Amino acid sequence: MPARKSSAAAASGRIAARLPQIALDGQATAAPEPVDSATVDEIFRRLRDANPEPKSDLRYTNPYTLLVAVVLSAQATDKGVNIATGPLFEVADTPEKMLALGEETVRHFIRTIGLFNTKAKNVIALSRILIERHGGQVPATLEELQVLPGVGAKTASVVLNVAFRIPRIAVDTHIFRVSNRIPLAVAATTDKIQAKLEAIVPEAYLLHAHHWLILHGRYMCKARKPDCPSCSIRDLCRYPAKTA
Template identity: 60%
Template sequence: MKRADVFEFFRRLAEANPHPETELESGNTYQLLVAVVLSAQATDAGVNKATRRLFAEVKTPAQMLALGEEGLREHIKTIGLFNAKAKNVIALSQALVDQHGGEVPADREALEQLAGVGRKTANVVMNVAFGAETFAVDTHIFRVGNRTGLAKGKTPLAVELKLEKVVPQPFRLHAHHWLILHGRYICKARKPECWRCPVADLCAFRPKTPAPAAPPSKAAAATAP
């Protein structure tokens, strides 16, 4: 995608949604970190449903440790891989208490040292909590980057590094949110909804998906043989 097209691509996404936000619910940076860890291979809606009661009770790493692994499992048992995730959340909470005074570090490398926190999770926390211009490449961004020609790469890291190069200001802070939402609601995995896409003319994907056929009207159905 040409540089001018990349600018126009994000300009249109920004015009449609000027203030994009994560769809994960949280009340502070620690809760955000926990929510992102829990969201691996799970939907944001499913995580939010499980964490509403949890976050009403648990707001700090110390409170999570007091709840304990078994208590946490009871809260998140509707989420996939909940046993492993509960173990990781307790471990990262202990590390935050022991090594960071109970605070979430504003440093990607330090975040990646925590149990259950990979580069994508660290990038989300750095962006949402600390305002860093990071690009958290999930399955949606990986698909959109490759499908549109915006940032092609064989791995999430390759796509992330390409986005680092091509995304211009003033779009860098919110770019990954626009791409996630675009992939989640329009540029869907099985059947992209090209007919209602605001950037379809800039996108390399071919052939474009046509609009679904309109159902016959009641009048037409009544007169059909």
């Protein structure tokens, strides 16, 4: 038993040792400690002041079209999804209308999006469930959303946050990168980052934190070359590889 505990402890130590490298884009430099609560507050104050009412880049008209758009956005760009869903939502902006189109027609509309065959099946299947179980309405709970085809924890969190204004931080690649770089929270998985962020972001900023972090990662703290000279939180960020 002692040997097993020692082995487990060693394994845990090796995982922990790798976290800073994950956080810093694979670089060997040791990651700094996450910023303190006062700095977290100041970071979000600045992000809010720069963009008081952040909006999703995905185009939608109601909770249902938002749900479909987020499902389609998996492994696809928001721009690409918007190009496909513009014509689609003109003819099908409710589960009833989508179901009436049928899978083949939906597939034709979204054929430019990656994994369009599977996504078309999921859109039709989730539309049928919404009609049969929810009267054609999008449910406002994590549990009910996650049982829909093509809807995971991230998609459900986005829908709850955007459509129903329930504070959730759905962690995508942008938020994962930004959180680990600053760092706001350091972890090796998106679900752990989400839990940590939702625990440390002040309540006053929690509703819009999801969009502020996504937009910051998409347009400022970019993966290959972050635009550090133009960053409003440069002086608060502890990322050691800032661009000149």
